[in-house]
Amino acid sequence: MKSFFDYYIQTFKNIFANSSVFTTLIAAILLYSFFYPTAYKAQTAEDIPIVIVDEEQSILTSKIISQASNSPHIKIKTVTDNFLEAQRMVQNQQAEGILLLPENLTNSLKRGEMGGIGLYLSTAYFIRTKEVGVGLAGSIEYTLQEYLEKFGNASQFHPELSIHQIPLFNTISGYGSYIFPAVASLIIHQTILLGLAMLIASYRENGWAAKPIEFWATFTAIFTIGCLGCLYLFGFTFWLYEYPHGGNFWGMLLAVPIYVSCIIGLGMLVGSLVDMPERVGHLIVVTSVPLFLLTGTAWPHESMPEWMQWFAWTLPSTNGVQMFVQLNQMGVPTSLVIPKLIYLITLGAIFLALSYYRLVIMKPVKKEAD
Numbered sequence: 001m002k003s004f005f006d007y008y009i010q011t012f013k014n015i016f017a018n019s020s021v022f023t024t025l026i027a028a029i030l031l032y033s034f035f036y037p038t039a040y041k042a043q044t045a046e047d048i049p050i051v052i053v054d055e056e057q058s059i060l061t062s063k064i065i066s067q068a069s070n071s072p073h074i075k076i077k078t079v080t081d082n083f084l085e086a087q088r089m090v091q092n093q094q095a096e097g098i099l100l101l102p103e104n105l106t107n108s109l110k111r112g113e114m115g116g117i118g119l120y121l122s123t124a125y126f127i128r129t130k131e132v133g134v135g136l137a138g139s140i141e142y143t144l145q146e147y148l149e150k151f152g153n154a155s156q157f158h159p160e161l162s163i164h165q166i167p168l169f170n171t172i173s174g175y176g177s178y179i180f181p182a183v184a185s186l187i188i189h190q191t192i193l194l195g196l197a198m199l200i201a202s203y204r205e206n207g208w209a210a211k212p213i214e215f216w217a218t219f220t221a222i223f224t225i226g227c228l229g230c231l232y233l234f235g236f237t238f239w240l241y242e243y244p245h246g247g248n249f250w251g252m253l254l255a256v257p258i259y260v261s262c263i264i265g266l267g268m269l270v271g272s273l274v275d276m277p278e279r280v281g282h283l284i285v286v287t288s289v290p291l292f293l294l295t296g297t298a299w300p301h302e303s304m305p306e307w308m309q310w311f312a313w314t315l316p317s318t319n320g321v322q323m324f325v326q327l328n329q330m331g332v333p334t335s336l337v338i339p340k341l342i343y344l345i346t347l348g349a350i351f352l353a354l355s356y357y358r359l360v361i362m363k364p365v366k367k368e369a370d
Helices: 004-017 019-039 059-069 083-091 105-110 126-150 176-205 212-240 249-273 277-294 306-314 316-330 334-361
Strands: 048-054 074-080 097-101 118-121
Touching: 004 019, 004 176, 004 212, 019 176, 019 212, 048 059, 048 083, 048 126, 059 074, 059 097, 059 105, 059 126, 074 083, 083 097, 097 126, 118 126, 176 212, 176 249, 176 277, 176 316, 212 249, 212 316, 212 334, 249 277, 249 316, 249 334, 277 306, 277 316, 306 316, 316 334
Parallel strands: 048 074, 048 097
Antiparallel strands: 097 118
């Protein structure tokens, strides 16, 4: 009679013997740990094309243009005195923004007026729009302060106090360090769900009737892979690419087995419901993007319809992503994520109970020979 350890080892052998399952459960985590961070290694957008409309063509506007050209965020496509020409360039996607330096800018500043500098940005790409705004705002502010110091006695105008942004959690304000910590939890979710469901489906395709000890040995084997995958991503990958990490280390260690167990239960349940391994891919692969959007990372939950917010929070992926961002990057106390942990424990127990019933208690329906 085989022992628990024999079934545990056999599960790993079956995973390595099935190239599709191995690629999804193990190789995909290693691949994504380098693929995603490398794509966003630059962290911020650079050399974004803009158009400057210089209607005054004075010494002041020349200084503003010169200072703007030194910003690494933007690249001046052209300088013109025709606003309509600049607008056409933005509409044709030849530029991402327009800096308008109006007539009488110098005189209006000397009279204590705001000057009327205009900044028009394309909103097609929010990240690029932000970088254009940051680059131009910094250049304009520096030039105006320097200019007004020379004419301080001639004008009552003083620019507003500068606003210095100090990121609390994403300390380098990079896109990669913002997006990958959220994606990492979803990578674990999708690889376990897809890989385990394919493995269970392949067993059932061959008329597999699980014994209780075999069921829990399979659970433990996938649990080992899932926990090691989480520790690899949250530890080594975050460290390698200098992403914020280790905010609440012990809270993360508590949350990882709960999250992984919940996903294993879901994966086993899905595997028990499909008739062949290939069917799993048809059902699950297309869910990755919707699940990510529903986590509230790319678009805040508050901006979604109320029914969609409720639906998003029923998903273990949403709870997992939000929880691990809080623990790893924000360093919140474990007590603040207790509701998410309780929900994942409850959901995981339901999934495992249903999976146990379908895989152990129910008799498999054998296919009739053609």
